[in-house]
Amino acid sequence: MGKNxxxxxxxxxxxxxxxxxxVRNNYFLMVLNVAALNFIVVIGLNLLMGYAGQISLGQGAxxxxxxxxxxxxxxxxxxxxxxxxxxxxxxTALVAYIIGVxxxxxxxxxLVMATLGFNVITYILSIQLEPVTGGPSGFAGIPRLQIGxxxxxxxxxxxxxxxxxxxxxxxxxxxLIHSRVGRALAALSHNEIVAKCAGIPTENYKIKIFVFSxxxxxxxxxxxxxxxxxxxxxxxxxxxxxxxxxMVLVGGIxxxxxxxxxAILLTVLPELLHPVKEYNVLIYGLILMLILVFxxxxxxxxxxxxxxxxxx
Amino acid sequence: MRFGGxxxxxxxxxxxxxxxxxxxxxxxxxxxxxxxxxxSGIYPADEGEIxxxxxxxxxxxxxQIAQLGINRTFxxxxxxxxxxxxxxxxVGLHPRTKSGFLSGLFHLPREREEEHWIRKQAQExxxxxGLLTKADWPATSLxxxxxxxxxxxxxxxxxxxxxxxxEPVAGLNLREMExxxxxxxxxxxxxxxxxxxxxxxxxxxxxxxxxxxLNHGTKIAEGVPAEVQRNERVIAAYLGSG
Amino acid sequence: MTFTAQFLxxxxxxxxxxxxxxxxxxxxxxxxxxxxxxxxxxxxFVMLGGMFMITFYTFSHLPxxxxxxxxxxxxxxxxxxxxxxxxxxxxxxxxxxxxxxxVGASITIKGLSMIIWGKNPLNLPPFSGEDPFLFWGAAxxxxxxxxxxxxxxxxxxxxxxxxxxxxxxxxxxxxxxxRSALLTGIPVNRMILLSFTISGALGAAAGIMLTPITxxxxxxxxxxxxxxxxxxxxxxxxxxPGAVWGGLLLGVFESLSAGFISSEYKDVxxxxxxxxxxxxxxxxxxxxxxxxxx
Numbered sequence: 001m002g003k004n005x006x007x008x009x010x011x012x013x014x015x016x017x018x019x020x021x022x023v024r025n026n027y028f029l030m031v032l033n034v035a036a037l038n039f040i041v042v043i044g045l046n047l048l049m050g051y052a053g054q055i056s057l058g059q060g061a062x063x064x065x066x067x068x069x070x071x072x073x074x075x076x077x078x079x080x081x082x083x084x085x086x087x088x089x090x091x092t093a094l095v096a097y098i099i100g101v102x103x104x105x106x107x108x109x110x111l112v113m114a115t116l117g118f119n120v121i122t123y124i125l126s127i128q129l130e131p132v133t134g135g136p137s138g139f140a141g142i143p144r145l146q147i148g149x150x151x152x153x154x155x156x157x158x159x160x161x162x163x164x165x166x167x168x169x170x171x172x173x174x175x176l177i178h179s180r181v182g183r184a185l186a187a188l189s190h191n192e193i194v195a196k197c198a199g200i201p202t203e204n205y206k207i208k209i210f211v212f213s214x215x216x217x218x219x220x221x222x223x224x225x226x227x228x229x230x231x232x233x234x235x236x237x238x239x240x241x242x243x244x245x246x247m248v249l250v251g252g253i254x255x256x257x258x259x260x261x262x263a264i265l266l267t268v269l270p271e272l273l274h275p276v277k278e279y280n281v282l283i284y285g286l287i288l289m290l291i292l293v294f295x296x297x298x299x300x301x302x303x304x305x306x307x308x309x310x311x312x
Numbered sequence: 313m314r315f316g317g318x319x320x321x322x323x324x325x326x327x328x329x330x331x332x333x334x335x336x337x338x339x340x341x342x343x344x345x346x347x348x349x350x351x352s353g354i355y356p357a358d359e360g361e362i363x364x365x366x367x368x369x370x371x372x373x374x375x376q377i378a379q380l381g382i383n384r385t386f387x388x389x390x391x392x393x394x395x396x397x398x399x400x401x402x403v404g405l406h407p408r409t410k411s412g413f414l415s416g417l418f419h420l421p422r423e424r425e426e427e428h429w430i431r432k433q434a435q436e437x438x439x440x441x442g443l444l445t446k447a448d449w450p451a452t453s454l455x456x457x458x459x460x461x462x463x464x465x466x467x468x469x470x471x472x473x474x475x476x477x478x479e480p481v482a483g484l485n486l487r488e489m490e491x492x493x494x495x496x497x498x499x500x501x502x503x504x505x506x507x508x509x510x511x512x513x514x515x516x517x518x519x520x521x522x523x524x525x526l527n528h529g530t531k532i533a534e535g536v537p538a539e540v541q542r543n544e545r546v547i548a549a550y551l552g553s554g
Numbered sequence: 555m556t557f558t559a560q561f562l563x564x565x566x567x568x569x570x571x572x573x574x575x576x577x578x579x580x581x582x583x584x585x586x587x588x589x590x591x592x593x594x595x596x597x598x599f600v601m602l603g604g605m606f607m608i609t610f611y612t613f614s615h616l617p618x619x620x621x622x623x624x625x626x627x628x629x630x631x632x633x634x635x636x637x638x639x640x641x642x643x644x645x646x647x648x649x650x651x652x653x654x655x656x657v658g659a660s661i662t663i664k665g666l667s668m669i670i671w672g673k674n675p676l677n678l679p680p681f682s683g684e685d686p687f688l689f690w691g692a693a694x695x696x697x698x699x700x701x702x703x704x705x706x707x708x709x710x711x712x713x714x715x716x717x718x719x720x721x722x723x724x725x726x727x728x729x730x731x732x733r734s735a736l737l738t739g740i741p742v743n744r745m746i747l748l749s750f751t752i753s754g755a756l757g758a759a760a761g762i763m764l765t766p767i768t769x770x771x772x773x774x775x776x777x778x779x780x781x782x783x784x785x786x787x788x789x790x791x792x793x794x795p796g797a798v799w800g801g802l803l804l805g806v807f808e809s810l811s812a813g814f815i816s817s818e819y820k821d822v823x824x825x826x827x828x829x830x831x832x833x834x835x836x837x838x839x840x841x842x843x844x845x846x847x848x
Contacts, residue, residue, distance in 0.1 A: 112650075113783060113787070114828070117828040117829050179419070179423060180416060181413055189394075190393065197374045197375075198467075203373075292646075292654050
């Protein structure tokens with residue numbers, strides 16, 4: 001993984017540990033918790049975009065699927081917590097596989113469309129299948145996470161769990177990037193046909209990374225559900241899918257450290273924009289366009305120089 | 313092989329001898345690159361079959377064909393510009409290795425060992441081409457001749473049974489071309505089977521054991537270089553009346 | 555009402571909305587053929603069509619025809635600005651980046667509309683009155699006839715333009731091969747600009763005709779755009795007749811399932827069709843099967 005990464009990871013871990021003692025405000029902790037969840041989703045999406053060269057506009061659907069499935073399994077079906085979560089993640093991964101197999105054979109924008117369509121469908125279903133999902137009024141009463149006898153019922157406790165999980169996902173993903181598979185993915189994202197001729201099973205890898213990104217999104221969704229104990233159809237929103245794509249782009253496609261910054265920045269920004277909520281949508285659109293037009297490689301790479309190139 | 317209404321390759325019957333250098337020549341548009349693309353699996357054959365070591369390969373995908381031991385370079389150098397020189401060659405080792413997603417994610421010991429091995433093999437390949445000192449350089453910062461060598465190193469890393477080169481000396485100056493010719497002969501000595509598509513007659517005449525001439529998608533002659541050079545149909549084809 | 559009458563009713567209403575989907579789909583195809591981009595803002599063009607029409611006709615009390623023309627011009631201008639601005643100035647020519655720029659544009663337009671026109675649904679009166687007349691037992695709104703007529707007119711005009719005028723042929727040349735078009739001296743950039751502008755006008759027309767039936771609000775763009783895209787894919791992406799058939803078929807499927815199955819899920823129909831086509835025949839019903847397999 002490289003010495004640089006390890007050093008910075010260590011520093012990051014320390015920062016994460018110190019933060020709650022330095023800042024004793026629960027609201028900030030909650031915002032950072034959401035940022036951690038977004039970070040997990042963004043990592044998956046960045047691997048898909050930066051290393052498989054594909055864009056998904058359906059992470060919101062996978063996020064929501066993770067959330068709703070675990071809610072249904074634990075509350076409606078009374079399954080124990082961790083197996084329920086595990087099952088939700090597996091099912092979501094399977095769904096992603098089914099979508100990915102036919103669409104990843106085609107040009108990039110077919111996946112964009114398929115994931116978008118899928119997102120819309122799941123959103124509508126979450127509203128219409130009221131007996132199962134609770135409909136527009138949402139699904140309440142989701143149990144909190146429990147490790148052994150310890151119930152994670154405060155922002156602070158969840159902070160440590162969520163950041164531990166996201167750090168773990170970060171490390172694993174960095175490992176992947178620096179491995180044989182990561183190299184193959186980088187090659188295929190650059191030139192798929194040449195990668196194939198070199199012996200890389202590109203279709204297989206694209207599907208795997210797509211499923212992985214869906215898996216991560218659903219992991220975040222499930223954690224979200226057990227954190228806030230209440231979810232609503234908005235959890236599936238197409239706008240969330242756009243938000244996470246924006247986070248990837250702001251941080252720089254292919255740069256996982258950039259994704260960390262993108263996730264934190266764009267989670268905090270809407271909170272700051274709260275007083276001018278009517279402008280929220282407009283500002284998001286303008287930011288997205290601005291970045292794409294002038295900084296297609298991401299804001300962070302430009303700001304920090306070539307230090308944070310594809311190697312991160 | 314048909315593209316739309318145009319038959320790019322028709323009724324070709326070719327045999328490549330192992331451990332020899334075969335050259336495919338012909339005027340522009342004769343179908344030479346199309347032939348390589350068909351063998352690589354980039355274009356599925358419309359009719360007929362391609363056999364490699366007794367196995368039909370025309371319906372296989374390019375990566376399966378690479379795994380069977382056919383590797384190639386391209387008419388315009390196709391390096392992965394987002395990777396450095398060493399990494400480009402390391403990619404070539406992909407079919408000979410196995411670590412998958414899970415071992416990559418968890419950085420398992422088996423994966424670590426394999427990475428180590430891949431790196432060493434790639435370094436040795438670069439050394440053969442005299443490029444080890446530039447291993448960490450971005451792929452695009454090398455000269456054309458050097459980039460072609462890296463592309464070849466990438467193909468050779470897989471220890472292919474058949475190496476196909478598409479215009480390996482295009483764009484090189486005289487000295488670089490002579491170096492490339494010497495390199496190809498050295499490879500042949502080591503037992504490598506090579507098929508090359510070329511326009512440069514000097515190269516072809518000096519190193520090829522066997523020459524195949526294509527025109528308008530069919531074979532119009534084949535034989536040792538000296539014979540082919542004298543063949544009337546070949547001369548006519550190049551002059552434009554064939 | 556007898557079954558046939560009911561069926562006919564749904565069929566006609568399906569063909570009505572379907573015609574507007576066709577116009578949206580043609581807009582997608584025009585831009586895709588010229589540039590390879592999927593224009594996510596296409597749906598917003600439709601929304602703007604309704605909004606501008608309301609502004610000119612209902613708020614400013616301009617005569618209907620004048621409002622219609624002004625609206626087409628206004629939204630065509632938006633299309634123009636989209637290409638002339640963000641798309642052309644974009645530092646990266648990567649298709650996916652450009653597609654995401656159109657996504658950003660659609661969000662921006664939506665955000666602006668929310669501020670300018672508010673969040674509430676707005677309405678337009680039908681062109682010539684509300685009294686339906688009976689057609690074999692089915693109630694047909696005069697608006698439907700307007701829609702059929704106008705759509706037909708536009709499709710034929712566009713067809714004539716593309717086939718028989720110099721500019722139209724130039725556009726088709728760009729669509730066939732950008733490089734060759736450049737080499738023969740065709741101002742490719744201008745043709746691309748034109749494709750965006752015309753798509754804007756087409757979207758606007760669809761929006762104007764649709765609003766009296768379905769009302770409009772700042773957020774209808776996304777759904778309509780997606781349905782138009784669905785229709786384009788259904789008929790064979792990039793093909794003009796495909797876009798028309800795709801739109802009509804989609805409208806009919808939607809209407810029939812809303813009528814006979816359930817109206818809550820009618821939007822799901824559009825996307826389900828999209829997914830099914832993408833899975834089984836990505837080149838569409840009328841497509842040539844030339845989808846690039848990577």
